[in-house]
Amino acid sequence: MGAGREVAYLFAGHGAHYVGMGEAARAAGLGAAVDEALALLDRALGAEVSALVARGPLEALTLTENAQPAILALGWAHVQIARSLGLSPQVAAGHSLGEYGAWVVAGSLEIEDALRVVRRRGQAMQAAVPVGEGAMSAVISAPTEAVEALCAEVAARRGEVCQVGVYNCPGNVVVSGQVGAVEAVEAEVAAQGLGMTRRLEVSAPFHTPLLQPAAAALREALAAVEVRPNALPVLSNVTGQVVEAGASPEVIRGLLVEQVVAPVRWEACLRGMLARGVEAAALLGPGVMTRGQVKRIARRFETLALDEAAELAALRAAKEQG
Secondary structure, eight states, X not given: OOSSEEEEEEEOOTTOOOTTTTHHHHHTTOHHHHHHHHHHHHHHHTSXXXXXXXXXXXHHHHSHHHHHXXXXXXXXXXXXXXXXXXXXXXXXXXXXXXXHHHHHHTXXXXXXXXXXXXXXXXXXXXXXXXXXXXXXXXXXXXXXXXHHXXXXXXXXXXXXXXXXXXXXXXXXXXXXXXXXXXHHHHHHHHHTTOOEEEEOOOSSOXXXXXXXXXXXXXXXXXXXXOOOOOSSOEEOTTTSSEEOTTOOHHHHHHHHHHHTTSOEEHHHHHXXXXXXXXXXXEEESSSOHXXXXXXXXXXXXXXXXXXXXXXXXHHHHHHHHO
């Protein structure tokens, strides 16, 4: 992926965090952007979350109210690095939490406001359902339609909330709901030989109606900050479709509030990105999870992970030579 190209900006979502985020950029000689973003994080929140990013403990960083703004801050650092290396966004998208990074790049939110809203989002999501009452489980290799049918059958039989909360890519969805119902789906997946399941370490059943209290809190938080029409197309998790430039603040706020209780249609977002003729993507924020998801849809699609020191160094060298 050469410099001076238009690419998609894809932002990492919840769960991608780890202690030491940002070290790849430092190893590539691009650590100043990380330091600036982490200082901005602390100023915006009035707390030293940067210390948790640097030294942990992981348990404290993993708290939703800390992890979500920290992931967004690293994504913002990567935006500055991508721009400095000549990678301009043609379209932006983000996985769940990551969608806030997309709206910041699109000019709809200021990064400081986004960090504060995301912290409130994390607090509200953490508090919406008592610990131990909800769960999320990744289902791997099973047909999506079969998982949807299982969720509907279990929910009806038990009278509990259970649905596909995240559509990542073919053969990779996440079931979310009340813990007993999620356990029942896991058991049926195993019994029917449909695929594998992996319980996620999260504090609540995200992207289900059980998160309505969090949606109400987020509505208040978003009402208190300025939201502007987007200057860049953004893919919405709620619809899986492109929100073209010029969307009203009311539409943008509404999508972000609904996102908390609606399934994340990430596969549709990725397919929508590809349908626009995008040929490459910069992966922003911690980890490289999105790379595998994109490759399941378009194997030859080009990606650059800004959380990988070797890839950053190669891109920096290419820019200096060109």
